[in-house]
Amino acid sequence: MDKVLSFTRGRVPLLISMPHPGQHLTPAVRDGLVDEAVSLPDTDWHIPRLYDFADDLGASVLSAEYSRYVIDLNRPSDDTPLYTGATTGLFPSTLFEGDPLFKDGLAPSKEERATYLEQIWTPYHDTLRNELERLRAEFGYALLFDAHSIRGHIPHLFDGRLPDFNLGTFNGASCDEALAQRLDATCAAAKQYSHILNGRFKGGHITRHYGDPANHVHAVQLELTQSTYMDEFVPFHYRPDLAEPTRVVLKGLLEEMIAWGREKYGR
Template sequence: MDNVLSFSRGRVPLLISMPHPGVRLTPAVAAGLVDEAQELADTDWNIPRLYDFAEELGASTLAANYSRYVIDLNRPADDQPLYASATTGLYPETLFDGRPLYKEGQTPSKEERARYLAEVWTPYHRTLEEELARLKAEFGYALLWDAHSIRSHIPHLFDGRLPDFNIGTFAGASCDPQIAERLQAVCAEAVGYSHVLNGRFKGGHITRHYGQPQQDVHAVQLELSQCTYMNEIAPFDYREELAGPTRAVLRQMLESFLAWGRERYGR
């Protein structure tokens, strides 16, 4: 399997991880999907475009090219569940709304899935780990922003309408508490937007595993409601009139994250 990820090295101690914008499928996955899954509705659509200001900030970026239907990069390799409520696993078998993802008897084989772990999941996490190590070696610390998005209404996963900005810090374990305070302050000043800290989305495997504040690696997950920047139904069009103001808030959040690091570590 080739072209599994896109990586760009930056010049500041921030890495933006995007594990779910990919739309590539393996032949086995493509052949087995039910008709309702063919549009790949559970993708984090347009996230690389939304965050394309990262280059101006000097941040490193890492994005997956394969769909989460192949393998979910924000789940641990042993597939231990992260949430007590409804969720999807390392190898998703259902859509977000709870319907089966595959036609009966057409899920990829164990051998196929082992290949996805070795050739998609592992390279992504190796790159993530190596870049965080490089940033820490150069700056003395590293900041990780795990960028996600999701439809604003999915009754199977959460009640009602999801807040616009869902900040996850694994209940405070993945970063210094002052970071969460600063990010919430930015959101509170953003007129017309709602936000929550450690609500339905507290951070997946990437935030939980790599966020080690005691070792000067601080991680935050942002689950962004897709109605803030795009159409939530196919063909999932990016809407600049929505995305522009949302990008401004995202940029303020990331600038605040970087400013905290400079103040805390002196560089």
């Protein structure tokens, strides 16, 4: 494999994880995709650009380079389902709309997928875990913000239209409740956007697995509707006119996380 992730170490106890902006494909995946998947419609488009203020905040940033069509970094390695109803797995076989992802007989082999697990999934999670351990060792606690985006209307996955900001804390299990409420209040103050806490998206594997408030690791997922910063359909243009107001709210959320940590832990 070539470069499978990008990682920048920060100076505050916050790690921003971006598991789904990657666009790299392996030959087996590229050659097997149905025509509707070639444009990578289920990508978390432009997420690194949307959060490019992270360096100013001093946050660490971890971003995937390979597409979720190769392997989904926000699923457990044993592929245990995270949600009831329609969802996608560790090795996706369908598009978000429910249609097949691969042409008949052209899905990657079991051996190829084992390689993806070893050479893409494992390095991402090793880096994520090691950075959280470093932060906790240095500061006494660690904050994890798992950054995602999605089209606001996907009938196969959920009814109706999503709120703009979808915060998930695994129903309160992945972070301190006081932190969750502060983030919820930050979204509520942005009157031009709708929001929800622990709605359809409660946090995927990363939030659920690494969030451990009893041991001072607090994890939150944000699923952001793409209409708040981009065109949701091909060619998926980034829209600065939409993105700039959204970035103000995103930066506010991360500043609240950092401030909460300093207030609670004194550093």
